[in-house]
Amino acid sequence: MAPVAVPAPSATTQLTNLAELIVRFGVPAFIATLPLEFTSQIFKLQLARIVLLVVAVAFAYLLLVGRRKLDIPMSLSVGVIGAYVAVSLTSWAITRAPGSGNAALDVAAYPVVALLVFNLVRGENALREAWLTLLISGVLFALLGAFLYFTHLSIWRPDLTGLHRVNATFADPNIAARFIVLVVCAGILTFAARVRPTWAGVAAVVAGAAVLPLTFSKSGYLVFPVAVVLMAPLALDRRRAAAMGAVALVVFAGAMVANPATRDRAAVSLGLVTGTTENGGSTPLNPADTEPLAGGRLDTVRTYLIEAGLAMFADHPATGVGFGGYQHALLTAYKRFVPTNPNPQVTLSHTSAITILAEQGLVGALLFASFLGLLAWEVIRSLRRRTAKRSWIVMPALISIPILILSQLEGRMIEVPYLWLALGLFFAARRLEGSLRTAELP
Numbered sequence: 001m002a003p004v005a006v007p008a009p010s011a012t013t014q015l016t017n018l019a020e021l022i023v024r025f026g027v028p029a030f031i032a033t034l035p036l037e038f039t040s041q042i043f044k045l046q047l048a049r050i051v052l053l054v055v056a057v058a059f060a061y062l063l064l065v066g067r068r069k070l071d072i073p074m075s076l077s078v079g080v081i082g083a084y085v086a087v088s089l090t091s092w093a094i095t096r097a098p099g100s101g102n103a104a105l106d107v108a109a110y111p112v113v114a115l116l117v118f119n120l121v122r123g124e125n126a127l128r129e130a131w132l133t134l135l136i137s138g139v140l141f142a143l144l145g146a147f148l149y150f151t152h153l154s155i156w157r158p159d160l161t162g163l164h165r166v167n168a169t170f171a172d173p174n175i176a177a178r179f180i181v182l183v184v185c186a187g188i189l190t191f192a193a194r195v196r197p198t199w200a201g202v203a204a205v206v207a208g209a210a211v212l213p214l215t216f217s218k219s220g221y222l223v224f225p226v227a228v229v230l231m232a233p234l235a236l237d238r239r240r241a242a243a244m245g246a247v248a249l250v251v252f253a254g255a256m257v258a259n260p261a262t263r264d265r266a267a268v269s270l271g272l273v274t275g276t277t278e279n280g281g282s283t284p285l286n287p288a289d290t291e292p293l294a295g296g297r298l299d300t301v302r303t304y305l306i307e308a309g310l311a312m313f314a315d316h317p318a319t320g321v322g323f324g325g326y327q328h329a330l331l332t333a334y335k336r337f338v339p340t341n342p343n344p345q346v347t348l349s350h351t352s353a354i355t356i357l358a359e360q361g362l363v364g365a366l367l368f369a370s371f372l373g374l375l376a377w378e379v380i381r382s383l384r385r386r387t388a389k390r391s392w393i394v395m396p397a398l399i400s401i402p403i404l405i406l407s408q409l410e411g412r413m414i415e416v417p418y419l420w421l422a423l424g425l426f427f428a429a430r431r432l433e434g435s436l437r438t439a440e441l442p
Contacts, residue, residue, distance in 0.1 A: 095322025117424025177220025
C-alpha cells in the first residue's frame with residue numbers, strides 16, 4: 001500500500017499558528033521586557049512597546065480569522081474608567097497644551113493594554129505565568145543593580161551625584177525603586193497565596209529588599225516599609241504574608257545600615273516625615289532648603305509644585321487647565337510659583353492627586369475617585385465569595401496600592417504600565433472566578 005502524502009500546511013495555517021504562538025507567550029514577554037527602558041535608546045522605541053505591538057497585531061489577526069473573540073469586562077468600574085479616559089481625551093483635544101501629546105497617548109493606549117491582557121490571560125496557568133515572570137524579572141533586575149553598583153558601571157544615564165545611584169535598566173533611580181517596591185510586594189503576596197515555585201517569591205523579596213537602598217530614592221525609602229506592612233493584613237493568608245514581610249523589612253534595614261551612604265540618605269528621608277531634617281532637597285550633594293507644608297516638611301520642589309497645582313484648581317475648579325496641561329500652565333500663567341533660581345528646575349507635577357485636580361478639575365477627580373471606590377467594592381465582593389480563586393483577585397488589587405502611594409510623591413499614576421497590567425490581571429481573575437460577566441464582540 002502506497003504511503004498517503006500529507007499536504008504541507010498552507011501559508012494561512014502557518015501564519016495562524018505563528019499568531020497563536022505569539023499570543024500564547026505575549027503577556028509574559030511583555031512583563032519581562034517592561035523594565036528594559038534603556039532599549040528605547042537602541043530601537044528608538046522601548047522593547048516592551050514593540051512586543052506589545054507585535055502581540056496586538058497577532059491578536060487582531062486572530063480576531064479577523066475568527067480564532068478569537070474580543071471580550072470586554074462588564075462591571076461598573078470599567079464603565080467609570082472608560083468615562084474617565086473619554087473625558088481626559090476630550091479635555092486634551094480642546095486644550096492641546098504644548099508638550100501634552102505623550103500624556104494623551106498614555107491615557108489612550110494603556111487601557112487597551114489592560115483589555116489585551118484581559119483577553120490573553122484565559123486561565124489559572126496564564127495567571128501564574130504572569131506573576132512568576134514579574135518575580136523572576138525582579139530578581140534579575142536586583143542582581144544586575146547590585147553588580148552595577150559595586151562595579152561602578154552603568155547601562156544608561158550614569159549618576160553624577162557621587163553616590164552611584166542604581167537605575168540599572170531604567171532612566172531614573174526613583175522609577176527603579178518603584179519597580180523594586182512592586183516586585184517585593186508581589187513576592188509577599190505570591191508567597192502568602194502559595195504560588196509555586198515558592199522560591200521565586202522568596203528570592204524576589206530578599207533580592208529586592210537588599211538592592212532597594214542602592215537606588216537612594218527618598219520616596220522608595222519612605223513607601224517601601226509602608227507598602228510591606230500593608231500587604232500582611234490585606235493578604236488572604238496573613239501569617240505567611242506577615243512572615244515574608246518581616247523578612248523584607250529585616251533585609252532592607254540590614255542593607256541600609258551596612259552602607260554608610262544609604263544610612264545617611266535614610267536619615268534625610270526620615271527627617272522629611274518627622275520635620276527634623278534640615279537637608280531635604282532634591283540631591284544629596286546639594287540639598288535645598290525645606291519649607292513647612294500641612295504641618296510637615298517637604299522638598300521645596302514639591303512645595304511650589306503643589307501650590308501651583310492648587311492655584312490652577314482654584315481658578316478652574318470644574319474642568320481644570322486641560323489634560324496634560326500642568327507643565328505648560330506652570331511655565332506660563334502660573335510661572336510666579338517657580339523659584340527664581342531652582343536647582344534643579346522641576347516643572348512636572350510630582351503629586352498625581354494634585355495633577356488630576358489641576359488638569360481635570362472636579363470632573364476628572366470625581367470620576368477617578370469613583371473608579372477606585374468601585375474597584376475596592378468589587379474586590380470586597382469577590383472576597384466574600386471565599387472561592388479558591390480569591391488569591392488571584394486579591395494580588396493584582398493589592399499591587400496597585402504602592403503604585404497609588406508612590407504617585408503622590410513622584411507623580412506618574414495613570415502613566416504607569418504596571419497599573420494597567422494589574423487591572424488586566426484583576427479582571428481576568430474575576431472572570432476565572434465566575435463573578436464577572438463579559439461582552440463578546442465579533
